[in-house]
Amino acid sequence: MHGASGDARTRFLGAATRCVERLLPMASADGEAYRAEIARAGWGIEPETWRVLRIVAAAGCGAMAGVGAMASGAAPPASGTAVGMAAVVGWTVPRFAIARAADRRRRAIEAQLPDAMELLGIAIAAGSPVEQCFREVAQNLRPPLSGEFEAVDREVNLLGHSREQALDHLAARCASRDVSAFVAQLAQAVSQGSSIAEGLSSQAALARETAQAAALERIRKMPTKLDVVLSFCFLPPTIALVVVPTVVDLLEFLNDTLQ
Known part of the structure; x- marks a missing residue:
């Protein structure tokens, strides 16, 4: 099953790559820039395929945002804005993925x-x-x-x-x-x-x-990072258990006093 799905994805990407390349041929400068970016990440794909993956991600995110906006009954301007923002996110996220891969490889x-x-x-x-x-x-x-x-x-x-x-x-x-x-x-x-x-x-x-x-520097910074994580873990429960009941009691007291 996994092999069949992998072959289907490969055929889809190949067909999409050929179609996009016929409609929008990639400039040689863009191809070299993409190739260098892919090489730094250690990925085994061609620049044309990488561009198609970004287009598919942008189109998919835009389509999902459009469906969500229609289901929620949003107005057309708001729906268009949501679709555009989602498409930009879909186009940008693969760049972050390849940058992280390049950093890990480095x-x-x-x-x-x-x-x-x-x-x-x-x-x-x-x-x-x-x-x-x-x-x-x-x-x-x-x-x-x-x-x-x-x-x-x-x-x-x-x-x-x-x-x-x-x-x-x-x-x-x-x-x-x-x-x-x-x-x-x-x-x-x-x-x-x-x-x-x-x-x-x-x-x-x-x-x-x-x-x-560099390893010692990362170790020295670790307590600070742990403090931030622990703060996010303990602060919400503390507020829910201590601050919220206190505020509720105070409001009830003020209400009784005013009455």
Whole structure:
């Protein structure tokens, strides 16, 4: 059943994508922007499909708002406003979803990066070419960083990109300051002929210290966040059990006094 429903969704999205693409061809600039956004999130969809998903979400939210407005007997201006606002929400929410996915992926990559840099330094010190080291290290990593290292090897050895281009693409896909610093350090070491292994080892240690500092900062902020959550949990019952009866008694007293 799940497979059949998945195939039906795939066919529907494919047909909708082809229809929208015929009516509104996507500009190359928009396609590249969407592709970069999808790559940062690690999603395996095409830009045209991503645009159709946003259109479907906007249309679906607008339709539900229209049905709700009709069922409640709202006036036409109010119904139109509700439909428009719901459509805007439907168009915007997928952007938040893909942004959250990109942020989770970035944090996962940054957590794996220190170990990856150390492994890469060891492989380079053993005498292997840099591109081959990326492929070897990728075999000992977990996604998503393993896929990014494999992409570097694939771009250089299969697509004919230069090493600098492949590293720049790696930094752009990850959208991480740690990865950008790693790419810059590696490119500088290669161009200047300095020790790549030592530089990567130092950078891995620095990345670990930065991650530990960030974790400690999150721990220090946790009591404040817990206080806010506990306030929202205990404040409504406190008001209902203490304040409301007091106000009711006060009103009754004032009513009796005035009478």
